[in-house]
Amino acid sequence: MTAFIFDVDDTLYDQRQPFQQAFDATFDLPDVPLQQVYLLSRQLSDQVFHDTETGKLPIQAMWIYRIQGALAHYHHTISDQQALAFQTAYQAAQHRITLLNDVRQTLDFCQQQHATLGVITNGPDTHQRAKIAQLGLTNWIPNQQTFTSGGLHLAKPDPRIFQHVARQLHLNPHQTFYVGDSFENDVIGAKQAGWQSIWINRQQRPRLHHQAQPDFIVNAQQSLLQTVQTILQQKG
Known part of the structure; x- marks a missing residue:
């Protein structure tokens, strides 16, 4: 899946x-x-x-x-x-942050398509979970499918945090897409764990010169929803 x-x-x-x-x-x-x-x-x-x-x-x-x-x-x-x-x-x-509309639509679409969803985030466990609660993510992602570096004592880009989550959620790395904005932490970390990568680059940051490169890029012209729809259509 x-x-x-x-x-x-x-x-x-x-x-x-x-x-x-x-x-x-x-x-x-x-x-x-x-x-x-x-x-x-x-x-x-x-x-x-x-x-x-x-x-x-x-x-x-x-x-x-x-x-x-x-x-x-x-x-x-x-x-x-x-x-x-x-x-x-x-x-x-x-305490006043809200989901981006593109993200909300993407989560709704993924839920309709029965895709597995989860979170990996760097930061203190309590602090990051407070953000997750404020964003209302539990409407799409159960708490047991959210993982923090503070809770696991592992942090991105260490591939072990991705591997741990893959074991916990029974993921197939080749069918798993990590969505994140940090080239070093998110793109390189996910690729080193054998996952696919969707790089969120709304800020137009330069790519790092590294052998690991994202499979998809979301920028100001391309929405996350369009990218995910394309992926699931190809898988279908």
Whole structure:
């Protein structure tokens, strides 16, 4: 049976929205290119993610590091207290996140087609499950089919997290499509586990030069629903 397993952040919802809401509420920096600051903060977060998972770097230190570093690139210095105030506002804004319409339609279609659905997401278990609950994902995906790096003590792109989920959900790797926005974590991780890959690239990020390449790409011109419909029609 064909399966679609989803990332959460910047895949199921637009993570820029809570970021912008928190940024506008915390800082008065109209000259800063917000899109670039957002993308840079994501990159900095990814760089130290493993250290937060192992406990080498406290999560509060990561929160401070990523927004301070992103703003420093544009010649703005903020204090640790300002960085934490931004994080507080950011987390509050995440309580208002909603599924993208394209994602909602895709989940409905997959459910109608009886495709297996699941989630693999990096991050603290409680934090990520709060987002999953806010998005209402249990309307399509049971809790026992959602997996977090914090809960498993394994994180993308380690292929073992994909292999663990494949065993738990009895997936055929060749018929399983991982849907995510991070080339390194989602595309490379899934391909190294023998899965198919759908790369969500709404932000027009450059591809990494790597032997692992996505099987499908969703960008501003191509919807996820169209991609999934194409896959299931081919399988049918």
